[in-house]
Amino acid sequence: MTSADRGPLRPGLSPRAKILLPLGLLALTALTVHRFFFAEAPPGAPVEISGPTMGTWFTVRFDTTAMEAVDRAQLAAAIETRLDEVNDLMSTYDPDSELSRFNTSISTEPVVLSPLTIEVIEGARQISDATAGALDVTVAPLVEAWGFGAAGEPPVAPAADVLSELVERVGYQGLSVDAAAGTVTKARRELTVDLSAVAKGYAADRVADTLAALGFDRVLVEVGGELRAGAPKSDGSPWRIAIEQPDMAGRSIHQVVGVTREAVATSGDYRNVYELDGVLYTHLIDPRSGRPAQHSGASVTVIHPSGLMADGWATALAVLGVDQGIAIAEREGLAALFVTRLDETFQGHATPDFIARFGPLDNRN
Numbered sequence: 001m002t003s004a005d006r007g008p009l010r011p012g013l014s015p016r017a018k019i020l021l022p023l024g025l026l027a028l029t030a031l032t033v034h035r036f037f038f039a040e041a042p043p044g045a046p047v048e049i050s051g052p053t054m055g056t057w058f059t060v061r062f063d064t065t066a067m068e069a070v071d072r073a074q075l076a077a078a079i080e081t082r083l084d085e086v087n088d089l090m091s092t093y094d095p096d097s098e099l100s101r102f103n104t105s106i107s108t109e110p111v112v113l114s115p116l117t118i119e120v121i122e123g124a125r126q127i128s129d130a131t132a133g134a135l136d137v138t139v140a141p142l143v144e145a146w147g148f149g150a151a152g153e154p155p156v157a158p159a160a161d162v163l164s165e166l167v168e169r170v171g172y173q174g175l176s177v178d179a180a181a182g183t184v185t186k187a188r189r190e191l192t193v194d195l196s197a198v199a200k201g202y203a204a205d206r207v208a209d210t211l212a213a214l215g216f217d218r219v220l221v222e223v224g225g226e227l228r229a230g231a232p233k234s235d236g237s238p239w240r241i242a243i244e245q246p247d248m249a250g251r252s253i254h255q256v257v258g259v260t261r262e263a264v265a266t267s268g269d270y271r272n273v274y275e276l277d278g279v280l281y282t283h284l285i286d287p288r289s290g291r292p293a294q295h296s297g298a299s300v301t302v303i304h305p306s307g308l309m310a311d312g313w314a315t316a317l318a319v320l321g322v323d324q325g326i327a328i329a330e331r332e333g334l335a336a337l338f339v340t341r342l343d344e345t346f347q348g349h350a351t352p353d354f355i356a357r358f359g360p361l362d363n364r365n
Contacts, residue, residue, distance in 0.1 A: 049076050053083045054200065055093070056224035060207065063218035063233045075216065082210050083223070086203040089117050090195045092140070102184065103192040110176075110183035117195075118179055120308060124198050127312045128172045131328060135316035136287035138170045140194040146292060148283040157276060167290040201265050201311025204228035208307075227264040228307045244268075245346060246298035246339050254339060254346065257358050263307035267318035268299030268339075286319050293319045298346065300325065303335040303354070322349050337361075 047067045050059040060079060091097040095104075102111055113121075127135045143149045145158045145166055158166070174187035195202075200223045208221045208228040217231040220239045229239040238258030245254040246268045257264070267284070284293045300317040304310035313334060317325035322338040326349055329336040335353040339346050348361040355361070 047072070049079060054087050054091070054203065054224060056200070058083065058203075058207075058221070058223045060211070060222075061220045062216060075211065075214065078210050078214060079207055082206045083203055085116070086199060086206060089114055090120065090199045092192075092194050092196070099193060099195065105186075106189040108186050108189055110178065110181065110185045112182050113184050115182065118177060118182060118184065120195050120198055120202050121175065121184060121193065122177055122179060123202075123306070123308045124195065124312050125172060125175075125177065127309070127316050130332060131316045131320060133172065133288050134286065134319040135197060135312050136170060136172045137193050137195055137197070138172050138174065138191055139285055139287045140192055141166050141169050142285045142287065142290050143194075143283070146281065146283075146285060148285070157281075163290045167287075170287055170290075172287075197315040198308050198312040200224040201226040201228075201263060201307035201309070203307075204263065205307040225266065226307055226311050229259045229262055229264070232260045243301050243337065244299070246341065255337065255348065255358075255361070257303065259303060262303055262305055263310040264301065264303050265307065265310035265314040266299055266301040267314040284315070284319050293321065298341040299339045301337045301339075302329075303357070326351060 045065060047062045047064055048059055049062075049072065050057065052058075058079070060075075062075075087094070087097070089098045092100060092103065094100060098114060098117055102113065105111060121137065124135060124137045128137075140149065142163075145162065147156065169188075169190055171191075174191045175193065176185040176187065177183075178185075204221045204223045204226050205228055207223070208219060208230055211217070211219050211221075212230060218233055219230040221228045221230075227241060229241070232238055238260045240256055240258050241264050242253045243255045243257065243264075243266060281292045285291070286293050300314050302310045302313040302317065304313065313329075313332075313336070317329055317334075317336060317338070320328065322340055326336070326338055329351045330353075333353055334351055335357050336351045337354055338349040340349065350358075350361055
């Protein structure tokens with residue numbers, strides 16, 4: 001099931017992971033390798049490897065019901081290496097990460113960054129350009145100001161003058177990327193980059209590609225709710241993914257889709273929210289206005305060959321809402337499902353590419 005939890009890369013566990021971990025340990029006979037857990041599944045159930053990462057939780061499901069211990073250990077080590085690689089480069093919570101060092105630098109000269117970090121920044125920029133900045137990797141000061149950041153400050157609406165100043169501080173256009181030289185340059189020294197909106201989808205890509213290179217292509221990788229499916233299962237069927245109903249009161253399924261060699265990402269307003277003076281505020285900050293998005297859209301799911309792009313597009317379209325978002329999604333040829341909230345009911349709105357793939361929507365939810 002995809003998730004609308006959109007947390008930054010950080011050490012330790014997210015609230016969701018803190019709940020899942022003790023439950024998982026009670027349910028599993030855990031054979032630990034490094035920090036990972038192997039599920040002792042019931043007979044006939046797929047093998048899984050799971051554990052904490054990036055302040056959230058990851059799970060890899062293999063299309064096999066039996067695996068030698070040596071294979072499990074090798075695969076767990078490979079998964080750990082890839083997840084740590086992304087976190088070590090792109091975490092904003094680790095002061096020694098590549099991205100943290102870039103953020104703390106006040107230089108406006110070109111800074112050499114790894115090809116992986118540049119790849120993620122460039123992928124996000126493509127979406128930013130296509131959506132007039134609805135996705136912006138420099139938005140962190142606004143996220144903090146509205147009480148959704150790492151500081152964990154009590155929610156309070158920033159004053160108008162503070163908000164105006166913060167809006168002036170952000171802007172992805174202030175980043176210049178020279179992929180050939182492997183450098184990124186800040187136009188303003190105070191500019192910072194947060195890749196949380198795309199890094200988990202990218203991490204799922206990296207894990208899936210690594211496992212495929214080791215001969216394990218029939219997998220389903222989840223990192224913090226962002227999914228990347230591998231080859232069809234051994235019986236020829238796709239991986240069936242449940243898209244969550246964006247209901248704050250509980251968890252249920254809105255629709256099920258079958259995918260292979262594609263990523264599925266969902267972004268929504270129904271998990272990380274708070275109410276202030278009778279107004280519901282979501283963590284989905286519109287970088288253009290500097291304020292939390294306010295519209296009837298509850299969630300957006302995007303299906304894309306790239307986890308990086310699915311993750312980023314889901315965030316951008318969720319900020320835009322169904323009216324603006326579906327037009328852009330259609331223009332870009334995206335398979336996207338928008339779910340809007342109307343009183344106590346939910347309505348799905350899908351792009352032609354989504355309907356062509358998965359059939360007409362059933363809006364009887």
